[in-house]
Amino acid sequence: MPSRILKKRSLIPGQTSELVLDAPHIAAKAKPGNFVILRVSENGERIPLTIADTDKKAGTITIVYLVLGKTTAQLETLKEGDDILDLCGPLGKDTDIHKYDGPVICVGGGTGIAAMHHIAKGHHMAGNHVIAIIGARTKDLLLFEKELKRFCPEVLVSTDDGSYGHKGLVTEILEARLKADPTIGEVVAVGPVPMMAAVARTTKPFGVKTVVSLNSIMVDGIGMCGACRVSVGGKTQFACVDGPEFDGQLVDFKELSSRLSAFKAMEQISYEEFKKSHVCKCSH
DSSP states (O other), X not given: OOEEEEEEEXXXXXXEEEEEEEOHHHXXXXXXXXXXXXXXXXXXXXXXXXXXXXXXXXXXXXXXXXXOSHHHHHHHXXXXXXXXXXXXXXXXXXXXXXXXXXXXXXXXXXXXXXXXHHHHHHHHHTTOOEEEEEEESSGGGOOSHHHHHTTOSEEEEEETTSSSSEESOHHXXXXXXXXXXXTOOEEEEESOHHHHHHHHHHHGGGTOOEEEEOGGGOSSSSSSSOTTEEEETTEEEEHHHXXXXXXXXXXXXXHHHHXXXXXXXXXXXXXXXXXXXXXXXXXX
């Protein structure tokens, strides 16, 4: 069903935006880890976006997207007051959240920080001490630091170029924290596949439960198309209905990375054609 854009905020101009959508039925049921599937145009594809936050009283959900392909480029052309053609959700299994004796570390990279935000908030509401570790290439590309500081006693930052926080990778901060505190109850990672794979490798020697979110491989979101197949512990799982969250130690990240790149060339062509047509229309 259609959903109206109530608020739009540019987080990184021309790259990343946040939308607050009127979706009372979804907001009433959505939990951390859930996602929505949306469609911008009648002949458009369906894309999954993890719910970054909800407001049950206002009947709204928040989503954050990176302009990476044709559909997100189309989404970026919409303004406050416009309608998204179709919005379906909440979908997927919600995050398994329970009280731990020790801290929970939530690691986020890129737009995954926004998706991780909802999970971190859920752990906070369950009474856990939440440590957020977030990373980006530069300070200007960092997302949701202020939002996380509202309920995370510790928000640790890394940037590739050292322009803010620790110069290096989020996994370097994570490893140092795991060495310093043997009571860590769980690590959650949401972000680019290479980052999540690196987090899983980092936590393995410590034997800490590690959860990763695999929504980026989905298409229809309801288990019908089979495009989101992933190997977890040697068994085939469907990210949309069996996940999107899985044990990071059991995910076959090599296979996942290969499958994610299968249609990259065609996706790029579609995106380039859209950009050409959009520029053409705007210049006349």
